[in-house]
Amino acid sequence: MANKEIPYKIYLSECEIPKQWYNVRADMKNKPAPLLNPGTLQPMTAEELSVVFCDELVKQELDNDNRYIDIPEEIQNFYKMYRPSPLVRAYCLEKKLQTPAKIYYKFEGNNTSGSHKLNSAIAQAYYAKKQGLKGVTTETGAGQWGTALSMACSYFDIDCKVYMVKVSYEQKPFRREVMRTYGASVTPSPSMTTEVGKKILSLHPNTTGSLGCAISEAVEVATTTEGYRYVLGSVLNQVLLHQSIIGLETKAALDKYGIKPDIIIGCAGGGSNLGGLISPFMGEKLRGEADYRFIAVEPASCPSFTRGKFAYDFCDTGMVCPLSKMYTLGSGFIPSANHAGGLRYHGMSSTLSQLYADGLMEATSVEQTAVFEAAELFARVEGILPAPESSHAIRVAIDEAVKCKEAGEEKTILFGLTGTGYFDMVAYEKFNNGEMTDYIPTDADLQVGFDGIPKFPGNMV
Numbered sequence: 001m002a003n004k005e006i007p008y009k010i011y012l013s014e015c016e017i018p019k020q021w022y023n024v025r026a027d028m029k030n031k032p033a034p035l036l037n038p039g040t041l042q043p044m045t046a047e048e049l050s051v052v053f054c055d056e057l058v059k060q061e062l063d064n065d066n067r068y069i070d071i072p073e074e075i076q077n078f079y080k081m082y083r084p085s086p087l088v089r090a091y092c093l094e095k096k097l098q099t100p101a102k103i104y105y106k107f108e109g110n111n112t113s114g115s116h117k118l119n120s121a122i123a124q125a126y127y128a129k130k131q132g133l134k135g136v137t138t139e140t141g142a143g144q145w146g147t148a149l150s151m152a153c154s155y156f157d158i159d160c161k162v163y164m165v166k167v168s169y170e171q172k173p174f175r176r177e178v179m180r181t182y183g184a185s186v187t188p189s190p191s192m193t194t195e196v197g198k199k200i201l202s203l204h205p206n207t208t209g210s211l212g213c214a215i216s217e218a219v220e221v222a223t224t225t226e227g228y229r230y231v232l233g234s235v236l237n238q239v240l241l242h243q244s245i246i247g248l249e250t251k252a253a254l255d256k257y258g259i260k261p262d263i264i265i266g267c268a269g270g271g272s273n274l275g276g277l278i279s280p281f282m283g284e285k286l287r288g289e290a291d292y293r294f295i296a297v298e299p300a301s302c303p304s305f306t307r308g309k310f311a312y313d314f315c316d317t318g319m320v321c322p323l324s325k326m327y328t329l330g331s332g333f334i335p336s337a338n339h340a341g342g343l344r345y346h347g348m349s350s351t352l353s354q355l356y357a358d359g360l361m362e363a364t365s366v367e368q369t370a371v372f373e374a375a376e377l378f379a380r381v382e383g384i385l386p387a388p389e390s391s392h393a394i395r396v397a398i399d400e401a402v403k404c405k406e407a408g409e410e411k412t413i414l415f416g417l418t419g420t421g422y423f424d425m426v427a428y429e430k431f432n433n434g435e436m437t438d439y440i441p442t443d444a445d446l447q448v449g450f451d452g453i454p455k456f457p458g459n460m461v
Helices: 055-062 073-077 092-096 116-130 144-156 168-170 175-179 195-203 212-223 237-256 274-286 351-359 368-382 388-407 425-432 441-450
Strands: 018-020 069-071 085-091 102-107 137-140 161-164 183-190 227-232 264-265 293-301 309-314 321-326 362-366 410-416
Touching: 018 237, 018 274, 018 321, 055 237, 073 116, 073 388, 085 237, 092 102, 092 368, 092 388, 102 237, 102 309, 102 388, 116 137, 116 144, 116 237, 137 144, 137 212, 144 161, 144 175, 161 168, 161 175, 161 212, 168 175, 168 183, 175 183, 183 212, 195 212, 212 227, 237 274, 237 351, 237 410, 264 362, 264 388, 274 293, 274 351, 274 410, 293 388, 362 388, 368 425, 388 410
Parallel strands: 102 410, 137 161, 137 227, 161 183, 264 293, 264 410, 293 362
Antiparallel strands: 018 069, 085 102, 309 321
């Protein structure tokens, strides 16, 4: 089938949707470092984590051994509402670029929440409902995760409290209203509704917020409200597990036509999309069965991989969460309010961080205006208005395709299109009006965040 004409869209049948998630940690020689209790600096136990997270999700978070984990039937049935998602051959983009490269993208925007985040949201809401909880709390940056979780909680009839980064709350009112339409309460963070929010505002009264701030508030509410737990849309091992559905579907679709990608590209903020897309391909690389070039793309304004430190750090600005060993800019790092997309988190998934540290993938950062140039080119030739987050991957996919043209190389490029950008029109407006600028933090800017990374024996900063 390798010589067969490739259709614009490759779909799996409903019965081909994976029935198990893939846990890449099972194939990693160097496992991600464990979460540490910030008080004792000892690995967090399941009992300690269950105060914050749902019991079943704690098991998934700590599982380094089981390669495949069954997807419950109720979650499978929900997936069928919008999965399988299409794998698209970007013929029009290839023609526009006049490149010999073949470009594919996995499109995760074909659901009401508008992004890949629903893959984990429905799983986490399911486990919360199964445990008999009243509701969950969470944070959201650009709003994709909060939208997905509010939809999932509505489906399972549990309460959803969302703390939304203040700058996004103000920039993206319609994303906020979708959450409220699904029944969620949405609070701009930092706020005066929590003790940690009050503390952050007293120290930084004019702050535009960060995911680290919002996480602190959501965790506080979850741990002080009976019948609630905290859920997270990225970074955690459990989230990468749920998002592996993306890569598993992608690989199955490519295998149908005998296609093997040379380069796999994903945007990187906390790691949910990137980790989900690359997981089964990375598994092959880890097992020595195949080789791929993986590229993580992050914003130059929040460069965790490319300029961060690989060290134990707090997952939140309020320093109430466990310590995670990851590439980090420091939990106190506040990204520029000018940054139009998500991808604002100060750290990166511990799983992806270990893979990066081991040299199994590479990373690059791109500036905001270049991202929106790529987004508009893509929209004009492929007919989809991409989310700013996804457009980071589009930027590098275009750059790699141009390199193929210059070198006369016929490579196959795959990237993840995480969702649509219809709630991001303020950012597109600023770009079209010439009002968007690029912000790259100086070494001095970053040092402020690095200075806050915990210092203890063995934690090299």
